[in-house]
Amino acid sequence: MFLISDNYPNKAALVCSDGSIVTYKELKELVSDFSTYLDGRSLIFLLGSNDLASLVCYFSSLECGAVPLLLGESITNEQLNNLIDIYSPKYIFSKNALDNDAYSLEGSFEGSNVFSREEVPNTKLHDDLALLLTTSGSTGSPKLVKLTKDNIKANTKSISEYLKIGCNDRAITSLPFNYSYGLSVINSHLFSGGSIVLSSSSMMEEKFWKSINEYSVTSIAGVPYNYEMMLRLGIDNLDIPTIKKMTQAGGKLDYQKAKKVNDSLQLKGIDFYTMYGQTEATARISYLPCGNLDKKPNSIGIPIPGGRLWLENEEGLKISNSKIVGEMIYEGLNVSMGYAESKEDLSIGDVNKGILKTGDLAYFDEEGYYFIEGRNNRFVKVFGNRISLDSLEKLVTTKGFDSVATGVDDKIVIYVIEEPNLSVAELRKEISESIGINMVAIKVTPIDDFPRLDSGKINYKALNS
């Protein structure tokens, strides 16, 4: 079966939140049974979480040729209906009721529902298209990344290889299922014969740490803020004797914090890997081999097995000397087919041809380790979600205010022209809800006027000083 290992039929594949075990054999049966709900090649919106039903729906879709778009359960009705209008999926899988007349209930599975659309507008899916992921967390942006089975398989194999994931590895779901990093943890463990503990608790809950010990979890994955949580909880005192590996991706973890984490984990005998990637490359692009954090501070490491990185200068010429900054380009079998922003785009084939312009500016050292210096586009990573500052400004405009958005990782600052009907607290809350990012990361600052350069462009330097 695609992605799911055939080698260990009687071994545990999943440990559900109630402690019950699903073996590989049982998981495969569930996946086969579920496909009776799905009518082959069609589009399905999967509003999922880290539970048995969502995983079965995901694997079943891949198996029978349905193309799932993975969405978070917390998506608003407005965002969901907008996506339905654009893509007209044949099926919608959701725990909740559906507020859309075009769909009727087809069946139920483990507390989730499959809704189907009576009349399907002629949605053509390209033969290679297998999976759709959103580009920016839960913002409801219709821009999707199109992935093939070859993309998923290549990245899964590569990750399993460099993280040495085997049949004795057991991960816990600490990231959203619809997030490329979270999904890669699930894929790589089930591909390698390992197992997954399905948890919906956060690291701020006792239950999460209890499950780790109760079910002998061996690895934890986290984005930078997860590691900040562990530091806040007191990482030295975390009692997690079964953990052997911890990984970090989804944005840059500040070096001082990374070092603290690494020092503490070393004492516990836990291998710590910092990694870099993009959804456009299925998930993973590079990793810093364990034990190199002190030697290569701030490095994103080396390309994953099977991948290649290089730099290009502004003229598009390859940079061959170390310590010179250029745009980082990645080549590998895991590079997606391209984006979709409309239904028509789903019928278009591979436009990337295995090559991805990452948008990150980087240099490499004499030993070929890469270091990111900045970005040539206006994106910030907030709690692992990629947020476009330009879209944020547009969003604030729709609320009736002129704004300039700036930001660094995990902190967005939105400058808004002061006016009588501006409520800073209210706007902050609305933005937080629209983009699905906790408001601790959002600051709204009223300002009399935006500082500008002679060219008329916003003077970001003056704004941030």
Next chain:
Amino acid sequence: MTNREIYNKVFIDCFSVAEDVLNKDFVYQCIPAWDSVGHMGMIAGLEDAFNIMMDMEDIVDFESYTVGIEKLKNYDIVVD
């Protein structure tokens, strides 16, 4: 400011809520802002405001506005 005022201000600033919702029903995940990220922000706010360092056990058990008042007693902070 009294300890109560300091305690409330952390919640108000962190979660953008009005003071009158701060009671025993104000619990973890009762509003979208009080998720795991908000929890960490709130704990950081309390640690700064009272100049304390909370233990893991107290952070993960801190499940409501009222329970928090009990937890702060472990650091000799009395909110009355």
